[in-house]
Amino acid sequence: MKILVCISHVPDTTSKINFTDADSKFDTNGVQFVINPNDEFGLTRAMWFKEKQGASVTVVNVGGNETEPTLRKALAIGADAAIRVNTEAKDGFQVAKELAKVVQDGGYDLVIAGRESIDYNGAMVPGMLAELTGANFVTNCISLEVEGTNATASREIDGGKETVTTSLPLVIGGQKGLVEESDLRIPNMRGIMMARKKPLTVIESSVTETETASIKFEKPELKGAVTLVDAGNLDELINLLHNEAKVI
């Protein structure tokens, strides 16, 4: 089985979110970048398929050369090869089109992406990629088994979960549950050394237009200080929630 894992290069969760160039660009100054958490669950599941069932795992990112350390980290975790599509990721549709070409050229059976990135939160790329390549698609995926060309997956739905059967080629929008938090791997020294020798292929962009454009960022208004209520005076809390906040 040939697996492609899509890796988004995102600011670490604890990063301060600031903007530059008249609020049009994310300020990367002092920001640490990581593998998008939803993608990391998928990458770890791909490692399981590689080790237990036999599969090759390629990771891919659409972005400039600043994203290569993130791809190297994925190689150090155990992916066999990496591809970087050399262009700025501007919108979900553009990224999906770039990835569709990678999928078609590489003939991947299973593509695992995260259900969404934690920076742009578009939740678009996996579904668009599936539709563009004619693959089946399951998102919010919390378990995945593959036997031959048949797959069984569960996805989280509002209020519970759903189990589906489908077949390869398949695109997954993964999240926690695909593997557990405790299954995630920290690259060891041997992995890091080996990652340096693994192939990282840079290919040029094939998409010129975008469907949407980011104009400007805004930060939410600073909220006021918390109103503290004494634990012995819960009537006051109920009063505030009823009369001031009007939520009960």
Add this chain to the structure above:
Amino acid sequence: MSVLVYTESENGKFKKTALEVASYAKAVANQIGTTVTAVTVNAADTSELGNYGVDKVLNVSNSTLEKFNAKSYAEVIKQAASKEDAKVVIVSQSADSKYLAPLLAVGLNAGYASNVVEAPSNTAPFTVKRTAFTNKAFNMTTINTDVKIVGVSNNAFGLVENSASASSENFSPSIPESGVTVQSVDVATDKVTIADAEVVVSAGRGLKGPENWGMIEELAGVLGAATACSKPVSDLGWRPHSEHVGQTGKPVATNLYIAIGISGAIQHLAGINASKVKVVINTDPEAPFFKAADYGVVGDAFEVVPALIEKLKAFKAANA
């Protein structure tokens, strides 16, 4: 040329998010001077949609669509958009609508903006405000294609009543092979879901163990709330994964979010920040959640929560 809105139903009844996206579609239709057409799948009674500004309903009744299927449903909406020559298509951000929207975008060759929180600030260029960086920022985005898809965040725009009477017609699109077959659905039908709830009661490791969740469920029961939990609690297996809210769990955008024994890690706050009013109950006055909350009680959950339940019962009885 009308604005098309996909109004989701469950067991024949419209979800609250359906009425909210109908309200949003009406606002967009007013801006561009047109009408609203809704497309529904296996809904029992569509007259309610008129109350939220829908002029016409395309009613799809088809037993193969009994269970949700992203590819088939996206195809239904695509054919409805073509029939109506719709240039703007509105969907909610429920789990199902978020699943189908990217497929629909490819099908219609449409630009799609997700997590939109306000009516467009401009219609030429079509400009919307969406959340980004997991609720830590907003992003103004233009959609530059002929056909545009807007995904409206739950509980962001609100319900706007518009008394109109919606005409209804049957619509029979062709349904493709879907490739994904639902084998089983596992939902607790007697519980309020986090996505639909007006109030969410959430608890963390401060509760000390799964055996102490009885009071959380009782508090949720009194408030008609959904229950949720922090990430450590679901990682420890105290509560099911489906209750985990936060950055890698479910997003919450409710009217009232009550956090009990949750310190307020940045990943947790990111996922619940879209909630309108936040209350924290925690023994530690230095817990980061107090900086994010509107109201706070410094105290032991094992004393505060039972007392709060009794007082809320009395309040509900007096205001019933």
